[in-house]
Amino acid sequence: MLATAGYTLTPGVSAEPVSKDFVFSGYLQSQYELHQDSTDQLRQGGVILNQNRFVLRRGRFKIARDWDWAQVLLEIDGNTVRGPAMRIQKAEASLVYGRSKDRDQPPLAQLTLGQFDLPFGFEVPYVPKVRWFMERTQGSRALYPGEPDVGLRFSGGLGFARYAVAVTNGEPLDEKSGYPLQDPNATKDVTFRLGAETKASRWFAVAGGVSYNRGKGFSPGPDATKSSIGFKDSNDNGLVDPATDLTGNTAQAAQPSRNFERWAVGGDVELLLRTDLGWSMLYAEVVAASNLDRGLVIADPILGQSDVRELAYYVAFTQEITRYGVVGFRYDVYDPNSDVLDGRRGKLLPFSQKITTLSPLAGLVLPGRARLLVEYDVIHDALARTRVGVPTDFHNNQWTLRLQVNL
Amino acid sequence: MRAELLACGLALSAAVAFGCSDRSPQVGTGEPFRVRYPDPIGKGLLDGQFVQGPLPGTPPLAEDAGEAAPPSPEGGAAAGASGPPELTPIELSGNVYFQGQGNRVVRGLASLGTYSVGLRFEDLGDGYWVIPVGAIDTANSTPLYTWEAHCDFASTIPAGYHELRAVGFDEHGVAGVQQKKDICIGSLVPDNFNSCEGSIAPPQAVISLTWDTNADVDLQVLEPGGRLVEPKDPTTVEPDGGPLPRDVDGIDRDSNAGCAIDGIRTENLVWHKVMPHGRYGIYVNLFDACKQPAVRFEVEVYTSVTGADGGRHLHRYYSQVGELLDISANGGSGRGLFVTEFIFK
Numbered sequence: 001m002l003a004t005a006g007y008t009l010t011p012g013v014s015a016e017p018v019s020k021d022f023v024f025s026g027y028l029q030s031q032y033e034l035h036q037d038s039t040d041q042l043r044q045g046g047v048i049l050n051q052n053r054f055v056l057r058r059g060r061f062k063i064a065r066d067w068d069w070a071q072v073l074l075e076i077d078g079n080t081v082r083g084p085a086m087r088i089q090k091a092e093a094s095l096v097y098g099r100s101k102d103r104d105q106p107p108l109a110q111l112t113l114g115q116f117d118l119p120f121g122f123e124v125p126y127v128p129k130v131r132w133f134m135e136r137t138q139g140s141r142a143l144y145p146g147e148p149d150v151g152l153r154f155s156g157g158l159g160f161a162r163y164a165v166a167v168t169n170g171e172p173l174d175e176k177s178g179y180p181l182q183d184p185n186a187t188k189d190v191t192f193r194l195g196a197e198t199k200a201s202r203w204f205a206v207a208g209g210v211s212y213n214r215g216k217g218f219s220p221g222p223d224a225t226k227s228s229i230g231f232k233d234s235n236d237n238g239l240v241d242p243a244t245d246l247t248g249n250t251a252q253a254a255q256p257s258r259n260f261e262r263w264a265v266g267g268d269v270e271l272l273l274r275t276d277l278g279w280s281m282l283y284a285e286v287v288a289a290s291n292l293d294r295g296l297v298i299a300d301p302i303l304g305q306s307d308v309r310e311l312a313y314y315v316a317f318t319q320e321i322t323r324y325g326v327v328g329f330r331y332d333v334y335d336p337n338s339d340v341l342d343g344r345r346g347k348l349l350p351f352s353q354k355i356t357t358l359s360p361l362a363g364l365v366l367p368g369r370a371r372l373l374v375e376y377d378v379i380h381d382a383l384a385r386t387r388v389g390v391p392t393d394f395h396n397n398q399w400t401l402r403l404q405v406n407l
Numbered sequence: 408m409r410a411e412l413l414a415c416g417l418a419l420s421a422a423v424a425f426g427c428s429d430r431s432p433q434v435g436t437g438e439p440f441r442v443r444y445p446d447p448i449g450k451g452l453l454d455g456q457f458v459q460g461p462l463p464g465t466p467p468l469a470e471d472a473g474e475a476a477p478p479s480p481e482g483g484a485a486a487g488a489s490g491p492p493e494l495t496p497i498e499l500s501g502n503v504y505f506q507g508q509g510n511r512v513v514r515g516l517a518s519l520g521t522y523s524v525g526l527r528f529e530d531l532g533d534g535y536w537v538i539p540v541g542a543i544d545t546a547n548s549t550p551l552y553t554w555e556a557h558c559d560f561a562s563t564i565p566a567g568y569h570e571l572r573a574v575g576f577d578e579h580g581v582a583g584v585q586q587k588k589d590i591c592i593g594s595l596v597p598d599n600f601n602s603c604e605g606s607i608a609p610p611q612a613v614i615s616l617t618w619d620t621n622a623d624v625d626l627q628v629l630e631p632g633g634r635l636v637e638p639k640d641p642t643t644v645e646p647d648g649g650p651l652p653r654d655v656d657g658i659d660r661d662s663n664a665g666c667a668i669d670g671i672r673t674e675n676l677v678w679h680k681v682m683p684h685g686r687y688g689i690y691v692n693l694f695d696a697c698k699q700p701a702v703r704f705e706v707e708v709y710t711s712v713t714g715a716d717g718g719r720h721l722h723r724y725y726s727q728v729g730e731l732l733d734i735s736a737n738g739g740s741g742r743g744l745f746v747t748e749f750i751f752k
Contacts, residue, residue, distance in 0.1 A: 041436040049436060236501030236511060343447020345522065345552060346542030384433050385456035387463075387580035389523035389539030395433050 009207035026407035037396035119164030139312020139334035145295030146173030189215025208269035219302035221255035264289035278320025297336035439561035442536035464574035464582030492521035492575030492583035507562030521575035566594035566602035631685035692743025696733035
């Protein structure tokens, strides 16, 4: 029922029933974005600041083959988010035991080795093909910049219970600290979600779970340097005054890299109700984490000399309007550092870096085939300053118009 | 149905309205004057906040004096945090500023009622920059807050004097009296600061090469006598092993030499005292593309003429733009792209 309706309430642990043939599937998400903070300039280093643009957000093609005891799955993604790119999104080789004919029921046990979505919470493994909202929430994208990581996963379900345990490199795709899908330290990250999913009736289903992630981050030590001469125009006269402007920089030794602890704990709940109007879905999630931001405000407690506490939560609601329309609303909050200080008038004052996003959404649907969605993200943050020098909201709201067509 | 159409129209209008603007009123990356300030916690610099519009506050009190009276304990500003925001005169680091220069420090002191400082050039840009004041200046007998702005100047700022204004804001965002300082922005084409001080004579002639990407491009000028002047051999006189005079005619720099990027992207052949005569061949050589696919350049020829004010000024006689592809890079093995022949009379 849920799989048919397109709502997989425990993503990442549901195996399709055996098909004797190769199964091809895919979808294309193309969109036009309008950003309030867009400007026709380049950032230092050449990053484009204009964000009012057409984007091929996701062009995914998946091929899968199932046998009684095994499954192989390969998903390729092409996009133009940071220029044209083609990459492997998922590559899963699985051994499967205890398949069910019910498409909503995962196998009893599935052992997967490869590149798969991390089983943390609801949003990370919830596939973009069925998610109504354009992107995951700000907090989810900061803590898990990309959904997949490379490793080993053991997952399945028994009755209403669902479980997934993964051991991975701990550097997911698109993470910005420098080693996506690689691993600079020997320690592996452990991620698990223990949950439940039950269909109270044909019209009502409820699911939820708790998740945990623990691992070690990596703070790279700087490379060695040679001796050099430095010039600083001390009196700004444009001339080289040897006595004041030239300094000798002695060779610097390479510094050892260091690991640090990081973790996250979360809980999620999903309610699904079918009325004459269509499916309604209400879901929410909360995540508390430490030193885990790898996408927005990169956490490095070695450089920062103190642990960084992150907090993220959201509530989302979507309502189908017959089979041909949808509306939705999401409220999400992400605090990248609960202990941040701001220097003002010679004093260090605590302030909130919280980013709050309100995302109304509406769309037209060709059932099972296409979606035309529009979303407006109202973003409140503290990235600008008032005249007085106090952090205030930076005007960076955005519109997105997206067309998705399934293969 | 009509209401739905109206709603759609409004939504579309809103989208188009903020989609068609090429800049945000809070983003000042396209401004000719940009400001950063020291991070009070870290070691780096933070971007100042750009605000579109004129600089608030009362214009400087005395037009001829140019500066408002500095705050003092007697005036009440320093006695408590409730006084009006007042600034001491703007302090500059050095007197030489150039088009395109970055990270020049402008600083000052502010009364205890000041929370932040706004900065803008009176005649440049579309808005002003706000930076928070720093710590109290302990070296001063009167307790005053410090402020420090690291300023970047776009190469498009016209050479000459420009009036920099600064104003303090109190805790409610109310601005005080503005301070002002005239700053001379020197031209990238060497003119001995003639654009600021007309009484100083400019060089007799200048051939100037500028380009747009960080590649190693060289100006080459073939003199009537057959001598090729270029950054490797920069003077118009044959060196004899002895020291050269400071104002010897020649090319002023080798910009981005060997792909050591300096960002100046300008080379000038300057005749300081004597006007050149004869037919000069001008070439532009791509020494090393420095991984850039192409570079667009402009060659300009200036000569000193008598202006309407009776003073001598540089006048642009000739200009030519062109483009070089990375495959043209020759490592200095030959002469570059021929641009033109110019006859000095």
